[in-house]
Structures are given as C-alpha cells and as structure tokens.
Amino acid sequence: MFDHKVLYIVGFLLSVGCMLAIMPRLIAYLHKINFGQTEREEGLASHKKKNGTPTMGGIAFILVPVILYLLFAVIGFFPLDTNIGIILLAYLGYGLIGFIDDYIIVVKKDNTGLKPWVKFLMQSVLAVAFFLLYASREPMDIWIPIANIRLNLGNFYFILVFLMFTAETNAVNLTDGLDGLCAGQMIIALVPFFIFSIRQGFDNIAFLIIIVIGALLGYLRFNKHPAQIFMGDTGSLALGGFISAVAMVLKQEILLVLIGGVFVAEVLSVVIQVTHYKRTHKRIFRMAPLHHHFEKGGMPETQVVHRFWFAGVILSALGLWLGVM
Incomplete structure (x- = not known):
C-alpha cells in the first residue's frame, strides 16, 4: 500500500512536468492555426499589444489532471466515486x-x-445536474464555521448550489484579465481545500486538487507577464466549476466565499459598476472588473497581480484557519 503523501508528491511532479513539456508545443500549434486573443476595442490601450497571443491554454491544465487521475484510478491508487465524478x-x-x-x-x-443568456443557460443546466446528482445521496445541509454546526437548508440548498456554480464560474472568468492573475489566484485558493480534503479523509479529492495545482503551476510558467498564452474561457470557467464542486462535496460552501474573496470582489465590482451606471450614468470604478480599476489608475500590471495574490493569500489563510479551528 503506497503512502498517500508519496502519491501526492509523485502526482504533483508528474502534473508540473507534463505541463512544462506540453505547453511549448501547444503554444506553437495555436500560433500555427492562428488561435489568438482579440482584445476588446473598449479595453485598455496597454492591452492592445496582447492581440494575437494564443488562447485556449486551459485545455492543457484541464486534460493533464483528468488523464493523470484516471491513470492513477485504473492502477488502483484512488477510487472513482461519486464525489470525484x-x-x-x-x-x-x-x-x-x-x-x-x-x-x-x-x-x-x-x-x-x-x-x-445562452452561456448562463448552459451554466445553469450543469448546476442543476450537479445538485440533483449530489442531493440524491447527501443531506442538503451546510457547515457553519466557528459555530461548528450543520444547518439543514432543505430545498433552499438548491438555491445555494445554483448561485455558487453560476456566480463562481463567472467570477473566475472575470478575474482572468491580467497575466498570471487568475491561475495564481486559483492556486492560492485551492490550497485550503487540499488541506480540508485530507483532514476529512478524502484522499482521492486531495490528490485531484494537488495535480490541478501542479498543472496550474506549470501553466503559470508560460502565463506570467508577459504571457505567452492565455487560458481563455475554456480554462476560467473550468476552474470556477472545479472549485465550486470541491467546496460542495467538502461542505465548505460558506468558506468558498471567503477563500475566493478576490473572485467575489471582481464580480461584485462589475455588478456594482453596471447597476450604478444604469441608474446615474456615472461610474464608481475607473473601469471594471476591479483589476482594471487599479491599472487605469496607473498601477503596473505586475503590481496589480502581486497585490491581488497577496490579498488572496490573506483570505485563504483566514479561511483555512476558520475551517480547521
């Protein structure tokens, strides 16, 4: 019987190694077929130079962890249970x-x-499907941090899951606007869930999380400023769905809001901006999402990314502390 710690390390290193080997070839191929980013006309002038940068890089960090997990499952190291499904x-x-x-x-x-409306409909259908699949075998309750109690929401749990999946996927999608921002922020946010899964005895979920983290680290090598590739909606929506599903099966739905606080701030900045502008024709932020507000104020892109990462570390550490206390 292999020690799970050894398997975590092996899986992590394999995931990073596969990404480092695959990404240069993927970037070259996407260049060849002209799968390049097109910046919006109303976007920041400093981002125009990013036109033509290959996108859809998320394909790699989706497929590498999925294939690796399935290989380890076939060998017999980890099960393919409903939670993993x-x-x-x-x-x-x-x-x-x-x-x-x-x-x-x-x-x-x-x-x-x-x-x-089509994108939201598709996201909604998946959210409903995951709720039905999960609720058919698990109680519809949530864990309340600090108080350490479980509260049964009954049918209201559906509303929570629906909002969690649809809001989180869009929040992560909006965060993917600066080189390295989304990938780095997701790595930071996934660390507490890796620890939660180990503490709860879900070694298979912990393994899946650590190989996703490894894949994102490998991807970040090519996505840091100046980015050679972008994840696209392919990657950002996948990551939002991934962390939402992990939070649901680990019963950490409430802590997801705190740990993913940077994602929450990004989506709220857009909601606030749009709502306020429609009512007053005035803007609260220089530009939304929030990271563009700081960029437009003169802060260099790398500095915005590093400060957002730092905020993410603080929020993740606080969420981890609340989750294990």
Missing part, C-alpha cells in the same frame, strides 16, 4: 462551455462569443 464532470463540463465560447471568438472572429 461530480468534480471531474464540473471541470470538464464548464470547460466545454468555455471552449465553445472561445471557439466562436477565435474561429468565427466574433469577439462577443456565446450570447450571455
């Missing part, structure tokens, strides 16, 4: 929605991508 389906399902969106933007040269 939900997480993998969320990862692949939301990634597929993002892929369709990216395909329309890149291949069809339509920078609007999927119509918002």
Whole structure:
C-alpha cells in the first residue's frame, strides 16, 4: 500500500512536468492555426499589444489532471466515486462551455462569443445536474464555521448550489484579465481545500486538487507577464466549476466565499459598476472588473497581480484557519 503523501508528491511532479513539456508545443500549434486573443476595442490601450497571443491554454491544465487521475484510478491508487465524478464532470463540463465560447471568438472572429443568456443557460443546466446528482445521496445541509454546526437548508440548498456554480464560474472568468492573475489566484485558493480534503479523509479529492495545482503551476510558467498564452474561457470557467464542486462535496460552501474573496470582489465590482451606471450614468470604478480599476489608475500590471495574490493569500489563510479551528 503506497503512502498517500508519496502519491501526492509523485502526482504533483508528474502534473508540473507534463505541463512544462506540453505547453511549448501547444503554444506553437495555436500560433500555427492562428488561435489568438482579440482584445476588446473598449479595453485598455496597454492591452492592445496582447492581440494575437494564443488562447485556449486551459485545455492543457484541464486534460493533464483528468488523464493523470484516471491513470492513477485504473492502477488502483484512488477510487472513482461519486464525489470525484461530480468534480471531474464540473471541470470538464464548464470547460466545454468555455471552449465553445472561445471557439466562436477565435474561429468565427466574433469577439462577443456565446450570447450571455445562452452561456448562463448552459451554466445553469450543469448546476442543476450537479445538485440533483449530489442531493440524491447527501443531506442538503451546510457547515457553519466557528459555530461548528450543520444547518439543514432543505430545498433552499438548491438555491445555494445554483448561485455558487453560476456566480463562481463567472467570477473566475472575470478575474482572468491580467497575466498570471487568475491561475495564481486559483492556486492560492485551492490550497485550503487540499488541506480540508485530507483532514476529512478524502484522499482521492486531495490528490485531484494537488495535480490541478501542479498543472496550474506549470501553466503559470508560460502565463506570467508577459504571457505567452492565455487560458481563455475554456480554462476560467473550468476552474470556477472545479472549485465550486470541491467546496460542495467538502461542505465548505460558506468558506468558498471567503477563500475566493478576490473572485467575489471582481464580480461584485462589475455588478456594482453596471447597476450604478444604469441608474446615474456615472461610474464608481475607473473601469471594471476591479483589476482594471487599479491599472487605469496607473498601477503596473505586475503590481496589480502581486497585490491581488497577496490579498488572496490573506483570505485563504483566514479561511483555512476558520475551517480547521
């Protein structure tokens, strides 16, 4: 019987190694077929130089962990249970929605991508499916940090899961606007869930999380400023679905809001900006999402990313402390 700690290390190193080997070839191939980013006309002038940078890099950090987990499962190291099934389906399902969106933007040269209502409908269908699959075998309750009690929400749990999946996937998607920001922030946010899964005895979930972290680290090597590749909606929606599913099966839905506080701030900045502008025709932020507000104020892109990462570390540490106290 192999020590799970050894398997975590082996899986992590394999995931990083596979990404470091795959990414240069993927970047070259995407360049060859002209799968490049098209910056919005109303976007920041400093971002115009990013036009043509390959996108859809999320394909790699989706497929590498999924294939690695399936290989380890076939060998017999980890089971393919319902919890893992939900997480993998969320990862692949939301990634597929993002892929369709990216395909329309890149291949069809339509920078609007999927119509918002179509994208939301597809996200909603997946959220409902995951709720039905999970609720068919688990109680509809949530764990309250600090108080250390479980509260049964009954049918209201559906609303929580629905909002969690749809809001989180869009929040992560909005965060993917600066080189390295989203990937680094997701690595930071996943660390507490890795520890939660070990403490709860879900070694298979811990293994899946650590190989996703490894894949993101490998990807970040090519996505840090100046980025050689972007994850696209393929990657950002997949990551939002992944962390939402992990939070659901680990009963850490409330702590997801805190640990993913940077993602929450990004999506709230857009909601606040749009709502306020429609009412007053005035802007609260220089530009939304929030990271562009700081950029437009003159802060260098790398400095914005590092400060957001630092905020993410603080929030993740606080969420981890609340989750284990």
